Amino acid sequence: MLSKMAFCKLAFPVLVMACLLFPFTFPSHVSVRNDAGVKVSTSNSSQKVNVSIYYEALCVRCAKFIVNKLEDVFENGLISIINLRLVPWGASYISKSNNTIICKHGQDECQLNTIQACAIYVWPDVNKHYGLIYCIEFLAIEERQKEWESCFKSLGLPQKHILDCYNSGKGRTLELAYANETAHLSPRHAFTPWVVVNNQSIGNDYENFAAYICKAYKGNASTESCKSLPSNINSTSIAKKLTSSTPTKKMLSL
Secondary structure, eight states: OOOHHHHHHHTHHHHHHHHHHOGGGSOOEEEEEOTTSOEEEEESOTTSEEEEEEEOTTOHHHHHHIIIIITHHHHSSGGGGEEEEEEETTTOEEOTTTOOEEOTTOHHHHHHHHHHHHHHHHSOSHHHHHHHHHHHHHHHHTTOGGGTTHHHHHHTOOOHHHHHHHHHTHHHHHHHHHHHHHHTOSSOOOSSSEEEETTEEOGGGGGGHHHHHHHHOOSSOOOHHHHTSOTTOOHHHHHHHHTOOOOOHHHHHO
């Protein structure tokens, strides 16, 4: 079971249960289609920054990013100015011989990618599905991914709809849509996690994603996180970092 220390840091059990009990306290969302023809949920606010994370469930670097970096947006207020999407496909591909999904880190990863896709589908509000994804990725870091079902109990979440989605084949359909979306990225993703801010990849500088969010945000709301960023971050320096997206051998092996 996930350690209490990890979840005390984010207070996710309280957060997720609050989301389930009070669903109307969050901003309303509408369904639209992106360039790949995939339905996505987005806020009514056109001022928010669109942030998409392309990853696979058992990529160690992805798991550490989701657990150690991405969780910051829920703590520092950035979540209020972004439309955050998680896309669990990454380096997976479809076998031409038998049309099965092949995942970089094996069948367990295929299962967890699909479980996470189902969570996103069943609970489209990111405040809800991120808790489960966080828990699964935390276990992956500790090489305890086979205990993923314990996350439902840790978070006090019902698992029936998620398992129904997985077992019915709906999860595979969702994954194929993510495959299509990932294949249509421009430029194509070179490694994972592949972070895209307002349709612009930030390449190797993905751990500095908060700076790109704050630079792209044109709304009136402000967050302490943006105020604390170095004042020398500007469009020129960000543009230079966008060109450094060539993966290293270490990145390709994870």
